Amino acid sequence: xxxxxxxxxxxxxxxxxxxxxxxxxxxxxxxxxxxxxxxxxxxxxxxxxxxxxxxxxxxxxxxxxxxxxxxxxxxxxxxxxxxxxxxxxxxxxxxxxxxxxxxxxxxxxxxxxxxxxxxxxxxxxxxxxxxxxxxxxxxxxxxxxxxxxxxxxxxxxxxxxxxxxxxxxxxxxxxxxxxxxxxxxxxxxxxxxxxxxxxxxxxxxxxxxxxxxxxxxxxxxxxxxxxxxxxxxxxxxxxxxxxxxxxxxxxxxxxxxxxxxxxxxxxxxxxxxxxxxxxxxxxxxxxxxxxxxxxxxxxxxxxxxxxxxxxxxxxxxxxxxxxxxxxxxxxxxxxxxxxxxxxxxxxxxxxxxxxxxxxxxxxxxxxxxxxxxxxxx
Amino acid sequence: xxxxxxxxxxxxxxxxxxxxxxxxxxxxxxxxxxxxxxxxxxxxxxxxxxxxxxxxxxxxxxxxxxxxxxxxxxxxxxxxxxxxxx
Amino acid sequence: xxxxxxxxxxxxxxxxxxxxxxxxxxxxxxxxxxxxxxxxxxxxxxxxxxxxxxxxxxxxxxxxxxxxxxxxxxxxxxxxxxxxxxxxxxxxxxxxxxxxxxxxxxxxxxxxxxxxxxxxxxxxxxxxxxxxxxxxxxxxxxxxxxxxxxxxxxxxxxxxxxxxxxxxxxxxxxxxxxxxxxxxxxxxxxxxxxxxxxxxxxxxxxxxxxxxxxxxxxxxxxxxxxxxxxxxxxxxxxxxxxxxxxxxxxxxxxxxxxxxxxxxxxxxxxxxxxxxxxxxxxxxxxxxxxxxxxxxxxxxxxxxxxxxxxxxxxxxxxxxxxxxxxxxxxxxxxxxxxxxxxxxxxxxxxxxxxxxxxxxxxxxxxxxxxxxxxxxxxxxxxxxxxxxxxxxxxxxxxxxxxxxxxxxxxxxxxxxxxxxxxxxxxxxxx
Numbered sequence: 001x002x003x004x005x006x007x008x009x010x011x012x013x014x015x016x017x018x019x020x021x022x023x024x025x026x027x028x029x030x031x032x033x034x035x036x037x038x039x040x041x042x043x044x045x046x047x048x049x050x051x052x053x054x055x056x057x058x059x060x061x062x063x064x065x066x067x068x069x070x071x072x073x074x075x076x077x078x079x080x081x082x083x084x085x086x087x088x089x090x091x092x093x094x095x096x097x098x099x100x101x102x103x104x105x106x107x108x109x110x111x112x113x114x115x116x117x118x119x120x121x122x123x124x125x126x127x128x129x130x131x132x133x134x135x136x137x138x139x140x141x142x143x144x145x146x147x148x149x150x151x152x153x154x155x156x157x158x159x160x161x162x163x164x165x166x167x168x169x170x171x172x173x174x175x176x177x178x179x180x181x182x183x184x185x186x187x188x189x190x191x192x193x194x195x196x197x198x199x200x201x202x203x204x205x206x207x208x209x210x211x212x213x214x215x216x217x218x219x220x221x222x223x224x225x226x227x228x229x230x231x232x233x234x235x236x237x238x239x240x241x242x243x244x245x246x247x248x249x250x251x252x253x254x255x256x257x258x259x260x261x262x263x264x265x266x267x268x269x270x271x272x273x274x275x276x277x278x279x280x281x282x283x284x285x286x287x288x289x290x291x292x293x294x295x296x297x298x299x300x301x302x303x304x305x306x307x308x309x310x311x312x313x314x315x316x317x318x319x320x321x322x323x324x325x326x327x328x329x330x331x332x333x334x335x336x337x338x339x340x341x342x343x344x345x346x347x348x349x350x351x352x353x354x355x356x357x358x359x360x361x362x363x364x365x366x367x368x369x370x371x372x373x374x375x376x377x
Numbered sequence: 378x379x380x381x382x383x384x385x386x387x388x389x390x391x392x393x394x395x396x397x398x399x400x401x402x403x404x405x406x407x408x409x410x411x412x413x414x415x416x417x418x419x420x421x422x423x424x425x426x427x428x429x430x431x432x433x434x435x436x437x438x439x440x441x442x443x444x445x446x447x448x449x450x451x452x453x454x455x456x457x458x459x460x461x462x463x
Numbered sequence: 464x465x466x467x468x469x470x471x472x473x474x475x476x477x478x479x480x481x482x483x484x485x486x487x488x489x490x491x492x493x494x495x496x497x498x499x500x501x502x503x504x505x506x507x508x509x510x511x512x513x514x515x516x517x518x519x520x521x522x523x524x525x526x527x528x529x530x531x532x533x534x535x536x537x538x539x540x541x542x543x544x545x546x547x548x549x550x551x552x553x554x555x556x557x558x559x560x561x562x563x564x565x566x567x568x569x570x571x572x573x574x575x576x577x578x579x580x581x582x583x584x585x586x587x588x589x590x591x592x593x594x595x596x597x598x599x600x601x602x603x604x605x606x607x608x609x610x611x612x613x614x615x616x617x618x619x620x621x622x623x624x625x626x627x628x629x630x631x632x633x634x635x636x637x638x639x640x641x642x643x644x645x646x647x648x649x650x651x652x653x654x655x656x657x658x659x660x661x662x663x664x665x666x667x668x669x670x671x672x673x674x675x676x677x678x679x680x681x682x683x684x685x686x687x688x689x690x691x692x693x694x695x696x697x698x699x700x701x702x703x704x705x706x707x708x709x710x711x712x713x714x715x716x717x718x719x720x721x722x723x724x725x726x727x728x729x730x731x732x733x734x735x736x737x738x739x740x741x742x743x744x745x746x747x748x749x750x751x752x753x754x755x756x757x758x759x760x761x762x763x764x765x766x767x768x769x770x771x772x773x774x775x776x777x778x779x780x781x782x783x784x785x786x787x788x789x790x791x792x793x794x795x796x797x798x799x800x801x802x803x804x805x806x807x808x809x810x811x812x813x814x815x816x817x818x819x820x821x822x823x824x825x826x827x828x829x830x831x832x833x834x835x836x837x838x839x840x841x842x843x844x845x846x847x848x849x850x851x852x853x854x855x856x857x858x859x860x861x862x863x864x865x866x867x868x869x870x871x872x873x874x875x876x877x878x879x880x881x882x883x884x885x886x887x888x889x890x891x892x893x
Binding site (some may be wrong): 150163221223299 | 814845846
Binding site (some may be wrong): 073223225226227230263302 | 412457458459461462
């Protein structure tokens, strides 16, 4: 496994539990990349029907299992439910259509009016046109979840090598993977799982099997700690779904507000393609503040504690790359989950373990194939 | 001299003094309890760095007692937890 | 543009910088969160005349972010923005702390906190006060408390100031510095305050306020070798200083570890940071005391305003820096302090993170390095944003690197601001 973020940890856990001998190689510390820069979303509500929603539904089931088996409290797994708010009549009409299609695809979702919204979220603005409630949405503390899965993987015999960078891949005459060359020596292996997240494209390049994973920057605002009752669900505006699916390289913001076990309230989400630029952007922070206060007026008097930024690993069609790469025997991808990597990690790890042990995957991996981009080009 | 209320007490302070300094001069050492342990805290750093001396001033929670100057008639109250009702 | 030069911080370095730049003809705006100039060192009570400054002084402006713009800088404060072509960062430092059992008890203060209450507000922190830690700053704190009528039960200096004898050149170049120390010691003697070296407070005891401390005789690495208890009603502790680096880090300035183990911003011989238009003065680029701060401030002000620089100032800076370096080598923090800790000793006061949680993040959860410990166990994630526990957490996570401290010092939001006021500044895109 290359990468000890959430996806690498889930792959390590499921593969080790399936009896494979696993070594995790991470150039930094555990859970230190995009895993540490998100909100811990396990969402089905923001998915359009299709391959990603199928993956999300599988993952949801697996997260619930993980919570029961490992003790979800250890990583603050919380089935809090999601509330989507439409501020305008247009947005409400769009949400109606989406809800209908999602319900047809098997999602649990209820349309709620202004009164229902006020009951779900008493501090929400009353200036709403309608909304929807998604009881299946969950939240997790992603760093704790990743380290817990790595801990479990170690209990199944896996080894974790932090501070170790992959500098090359070793291959036999036929081109098949035989090992990885790292800053701390060589590791022989039959499979290399590319779980390097936003940096997955670099690993693919080492294998001469390009995968177009690019960074999509996002900021999160963190408030002072508040009582847990002030914001009860994951609450976001209806335009969030449209923004997630957008191909615009420019800045987009659509607010997502939620509490955490620690008491802080997290406010996302901005999206822009600016490479790996770590410069803080006040205009983005202001835009998020405006939208957050619009959704929850009481936040106007709440203090901003900090902000952080991260880089979502996105592919042009917004789908992750999961499964063996037909171009390079032994190379397996588990990257490019954009902003949904925490939620989709469980299913990703499960499917990778199935693929590597010769079992029939629970889902068809074709939509997530590494060769799909070449076909388009 | 200025006078402010602290809970049900009236406290005298010198003009320009901080709320924290006035409370210490009046014999108080702690006026907030922590979110998790519920343990008492008062001034520690005295210069606005540590956020330990939090107090509710005129209804606004999380004010640093060591920085905020006393004004005549201020309503100062101890703070519990987040200061936002829990 | 509001000013040619914005000087951020109105302590000794900032005042010297503002005054030098003003004399050189620059339009200067001086910014500080406090209501009066002077900073933590020249702290002034209301009604007292501080050093006068002829420049535009924005009192009560807490800076929460400094932004590079096309033609200069925008300094964002809770009371408005200041635009300038150049900035001089002179934000100073605050006491560095090491946790010990009971250090969260009310009545335990930082040395600087006890000093601030006394000099800024005329309040003596207790009747029977113990002063402990390391560094020459303990002396003026204890002398001030004793002169104000407190019974100072002792100054417990963990280090051994005799080490200064090993740096004769630095001492000989700065005779005034020695005289200053001797004057404080005379005040302590006059008030019969004992001065102990190789000893410090390793625990504080009490119910809802401090009632006693345990003082330890320390071995060479600061492991306690003998203990005794001392009843008291206040403690003032400090282990050197931590520079306030939010603004240099927001601006992307280079930083490095100084001889005292603190992260400092990197200044060149012109007091310039490596970011064009940014100058640094005083403790932000290395803790060295008030005289060095004033010299650096004057140099920064002159350079920033394009004024000539007298050679004597440059020489004086070199002399004071060699003294500061000798001081850092004389008063190091030794690793044995970690043996004072109990599993339930809080390291992070804000998030109430005990030593045990930090150990667990390393041993059980596989955290390597200070950042991973912070993300998994939450030290430094509370209201103070790691200002107090950053150094100690980095030490507990392993050998301290500049990167570790950078992680605990990077704060995009340097002062509290409400979401409402942030939202008010939003400008709709046309």
